[in-house]
Amino acid sequence: MTTREECVELDAKDPLASLRSEFSLGDGELYLDGNSLGPISKSARAAVDRVMGEWQSELIRSWNLFGWMDTPLKLGDRIAPFIGANPGEIVVADTLTFAIAKLTLAALEQRPDRHVILTDVMNFHTDIYILEAVAQYAGRPVTVKTIDRNELAQHLNNDVALVELTHVDFRTGEALDVAEITQQVHEAGALVLWDFAHTTGALPVDVTSAKVDFAAGCGYKYLNAGPGSPAYMYVRKEWQDKVNNPLPGWLGHARPFDFEITYEATQGIRKFVTSSPSILALAALDGALEVFEKTDMTAIRKKSLALTDLFIKLVEERLPGEFTVVTPRDHAKRGSQVALAHSEAYGVVQALIRRGVTGDFRAPDIARFGFTPLYLRYVDVYDSVEQLVQVLNNGEHQADEFKVRNAVT
Numbered sequence: 415m416t417t418r419e420e421c422v423e424l425d426a427k428d429p430l431a432s433l434r435s436e437f438s439l440g441d442g443e444l445y446l447d448g449n450s451l452g453p454i455s456k457s458a459r460a461a462v463d464r465v466m467g468e469w470q471s472e473l474i475r476s477w478n479l480f481g482w483m484d485t486p487l488k489l490g491d492r493i494a495p496f497i498g499a500n501p502g503e504i505v506v507a508d509t510l511t512f513a514i515a516k517l518t519l520a521a522l523e524q525r526p527d528r529h530v531i532l533t534d535v536m537n538f539h540t541d542i543y544i545l546e547a548v549a550q551y552a553g554r555p556v557t558v559k560t561i562d563r564n565e566l567a568q569h570l571n572n573d574v575a576l577v578e579l580t581h582v583d584f585r586t587g588e589a590l591d592v593a594e595i596t597q598q599v600h601e602a603g604a605l606v607l608w609d610f611a612h613t614t615g616a617l618p619v620d621v622t623s624a625k626v627d628f629a630a631g632c633g634y635k636y637l638n639a640g641p642g643s644p645a646y647m648y649v650r651k652e653w654q655d656k657v658n659n660p661l662p663g664w665l666g667h668a669r670p671f672d673f674e675i676t677y678e679a680t681q682g683i684r685k686f687v688t689s690s691p692s693i694l695a696l697a698a699l700d701g702a703l704e705v706f707e708k709t710d711m712t713a714i715r716k717k718s719l720a721l722t723d724l725f726i727k728l729v730e731e732r733l734p735g736e737f738t739v740v741t742p743r744d745h746a747k748r749g750s751q752v753a754l755a756h757s758e759a760y761g762v763v764q765a766l767i768r769r770g771v772t773g774d775f776r777a778p779d780i781a782r783f784g785f786t787p788l789y790l791r792y793v794d795v796y797d798s799v800e801q802l803v804q805v806l807n808n809g810e811h812q813a814d815e816f817k818v819r820n821a822v823t
């Protein structure tokens with residue numbers, strides 16, 4: 415049996431331990447939901463305050479004085495190391511669903527003789543909705559096929575234009591092999607678009623060595639940049655001269671302040687900017703990234719795996735047979751969350767929230783727990799499982815009030 419003292423010892427040796435003080439989390443806050451909405455960091459708050467001050471004192475002059483127009487590119491370059499991208503390959507703009515829409519249409523234009531988009535039937539629903547919607551604007555018949563991702567090989571043929579997949583499954587936490595799948599897709603002559611919503615800031619990937627064509631991710635999960643934080647779009651350098659932004663706007667124009675009525679795209683990744691950057695939201699991202707710059711993805715990944723291993727071990731030691739651990743044991747196939755299947759998972763999550771442990775529920779039967787190494791301690795994992803034991807021992811999850819679900823689960 416793993417003891418609380420052992421967890422305290424692990425914290426004492428943890429090279430990332432000091433980063434917790436970058437956040438304002440109370441001691442009793444057991445926050446296992448950074449995979450949905452990361453907490454605010456002191457530096458994110460300070461950065462928003464700073465930009466509010468710029469706006470207050472310098473008004474519209476701030477765009478030039480503080481380089482606001484370049485913020486989407488500068489932040490893109492700071493996100494680049496998380497996914498192994500190069501400077502100039504990422505821009506921060508829009509939100510993730512819109513980013514997927516833009517990149518999908520950009521990709522489809524590069525495979526004009528092909529008519530199929532493949533995606534995972536277990537993909538996050540927004541991905542499927544937006545793929546199906548934008549397929550209708552491709553200028554030719556394009557069908558979206560939702561497939562079992564384990565059967566990708568048998569669906570790849572010379573009519574497939576694009577494969578869109580989410581790297582880490584939002585329900586199960588299973589991580590796919592980006593390099594292997596990208597290669598497989600390319601061998602079939604198709605392009606790939608990865609959704610890195612549950613990847614960015616959680617586990618490293620290397621889009622450069624994997625030769626990924628397009629990718630997108632969001633700022634509000636593991637990057638801790640705040641609710642509704644903008645997305646980012648990654649377009650591999652060699653595609654940038656060839657592809658078009660399917661939703662062109664003035665800020666992707668070569669000369670936005672010439673007010674020309676004919677669109678001429680600017681060079682590079684900036685062409686994927688459509689409209690005015692959300693400067694206050696970008697300020698939060700700017701500040702949030704400062705915390706990451708005190709460490710690196712290798713250290714984050716190492717601790718993430720240790721935390722998820724510990725959680726799985728404790729759940730199995732203390733609650734044998736109660737849950738099915740849906741998340742893969744294999745480190746290579748694991749994101750930074752643990753999904754536990756239980757017939758009363760919604761009640762389990764609600765009862766835990768009441769006890770100060772925040773996770774979330776994903777239908778039909780998953781209690782989902784995210785592990786963010788920047789602020790979680792090993793002892794937090796122990797204490798969370800202790801609360802889980804109490805919930806189940808007392809039958810708190812079976813309370814009538816948990817029979818009706820909240821709007822956000």
Ligand SMILES: Cc1ncc(COP(=O)(O)O)c(C=O)c1O
Binds near residue numbers: 510580611632645
């Ligand atoms: C895998 C995945 N893709 C896309 C989205 C939607 O992103 P947005 O609301 O920023 O459009 C989410 C949201 O949680 C997600 O988990």
